[in-house]
Amino acid sequence: MNRPLSAERLARELDWNLLRTFVVLAESRSVTEAAERLRLKQPTVSNALKRLEDRLGKKLIERSPGRFELTQAGRLLHREAIDIHGAILRLDTIMREVxxxxxxxxxxxxxxxxxxxxxxxxxxxxxxxxxxxxxxxxxxxxxxxxxxxxxxxxxxxxxxxxxxxxxxxxxxxxxxxxxxxxxxxxxxxxxxxxxxxxxxxxxxxxxxxxxxxxxxxxxxxxxxxxxxxxxxxxxxxxxxxxxxxxxxxxxxxxxxxxxxxxxxxxxxxxxxxxxxxxxxxxxxxxxxxxxxxxxxxxxxxxxxxxxxxxxxxxxxxxx
The missing domain is CATH 3.40.190.290 (D-Maltodextrin-Binding Protein; domain 2)
Structure with a gap:
């Protein structure tokens, strides 16, 4: 796993779509279920998770036969990601014409x-x-x-x-x-x-x-x-x-x-x-x-x- 990016570089280079994918993964019971909810292929979702883990330098989800659960880093990221994801989704509210x-x-x-x-x-x-x-x-x-x-x-x-x-x-x-x-x-x-x-x-x-x-x-x-x-x-x-x-x-x-x-x-x-x-x-x-x-x-x-x-x-x- 790569070394984590600096905070400034992370903010500049992180793909927000990776966070969106991670939010759905964190609220699913498997990569397959997350892929179905996102209407994407399973390898696409798995690759997105790997890219996010590489950028953060942390394991986010423990996966093995019969096991799919967030790590401590994954739980912390999930709490932050849902706020970030929600804020992006609701930009139209901030920009609305009164x-x-x-x-x-x-x-x-x-x-x-x-x-x-x-x-x-x-x-x-x-x-x-x-x-x-x-x-x-x-x-x-x-x-x-x-x-x-x-x-x-x-x-x-x-x-x-x-x-x-x-x-x-x-x-x-x-x-x-x-x-x-x-x-x-x-x-x-x-x-x-x-x-x-x-x-x-x-x-x-x-x-x-x-x-x-x-x-x-x-x-x-x-x-x-x-x-x-x-x-x-x-x-x-x-x-x-x-x-x-x-x-x-x-x-x-x-x-x-x-x-x-x-x-x-x-x-x-x-x-x-x-x-x-x-x-x-x-x-x-x-x-x-x-x-x-x-x-x-x-x-x-x-x-x-x-x-x-x-x-x-x-x-x-x-x-």
Whole structure:
């Protein structure tokens, strides 16, 4: 590995695209995954990592069969790189032309299938008041949504929370409750006398965050209480895909109760125990207070926060 460049020479010669590639690598589980996210070939990404390590004179990622993790130098660089990368992405905010009318683009990173009337009302009011502002909503796993806000690639996130970063701000948007459901071809479908004993050993499907160490820990405990088969047949980060697997009969699976009311009424899903005290999951609005926001981003965020403050929690709790 080459000797590290001097600070002045590093600032002059470092390719910023290498930092962008490194940020994606640091937030991935392999070079292959990073290449897919960057839409590049794997050797291209590997070579970019090698060039960055050569310029810094430090090993940034330890790679071996079954192992892909940041070194201490890699963790330090990642923290700095996300700030640098975010600042570059948002240069248009600094250079924008100030006008009397609110303009700008808002990018929301959102967990799959958020059903929240309060959020929908905020979007409606935002558009009516600021018709020249634009909006995009990217659906992703909550972990990725948080990374986007931390890296200043998204204006705000609406998602589940596992660990809180001191660099971010959080407000609880609403609370939802999860139940267990099966599809029409499942042997328990349509039975009103189902007990926990009937659920024991049944195959299941679930979300990728349905783990004791992740955001859906209460749902994990519910599945454990039901003694479902420990082997999960299918997983997804998207609610629609978990629902699809349940409908297809792959197994019993958890879904937010208020989201699937129409499916229950239409006879597409059947609710299973537990019927009392279902696990509660909180969905939050998350933003980066150090990010330089444009006027449209500030307007939407403030509209959401005002509604949250003015709406009692019981009215933001959906069964």
């Amino acid at each position: 006008t009397d009318e609110v303009q700008g683009h808002v990018r929301v990173s959102m967990a799959s299938h958020v059903v929240c009337p309060l959020f929908d009302d905020a979007l409606k009011t935002f558009h009516l008041r600021h018709p020249r502002a634009t909006l995009s909503i990217d659906v992703s796993a909550s972990r990725e949504a948080i990374a986007s806000v931390l890296g200043r690639r998204a204006s705000l996130a609406v998602c589940l929370i596992r660990d809180r970063s001191p660099k971010l701000e959080y407000r609880r948007l609403y609370r939802e409750f999860f139940g267990l459901f099966c599809g029409p071809t499942h042997p328990l479908f349509g039975r009103a006398d189902v007990t926990f004993a009937d659920l024991a050993g049944q195959s299941s499907v679930s979300f990728v965050t349905d783990r004791m160490t992740d955001a859906l820990r209460p749902v994990t405990l519910m599945r454990a209480e039901a003694e479902l088969d420990e082997r999960i047949v299918g997983t997804s980060a998207h609610l629609e895909e978990v629902r699809r697997m349940i409908l297809a009969g792959l197994g019993v699976g958890p879904l937010p109760i208020h989201v699937v009311k129409r499916d229950l009424e239409d006879g597409l899903l059947w609710r299973l125990p537990p019927y009392d005290d279902p696990p509660a999951i909180d969905v939050h609005v998350v933003w980066n207070p150090s990010a330089r926001m444009n006027r449209a981003e500030e307007a939407l965020l403030q509209s959401l926060l005002t509604r949250i403050e003015e709406t009692p929690m019981e009215e933001r709790t959906y069964f």
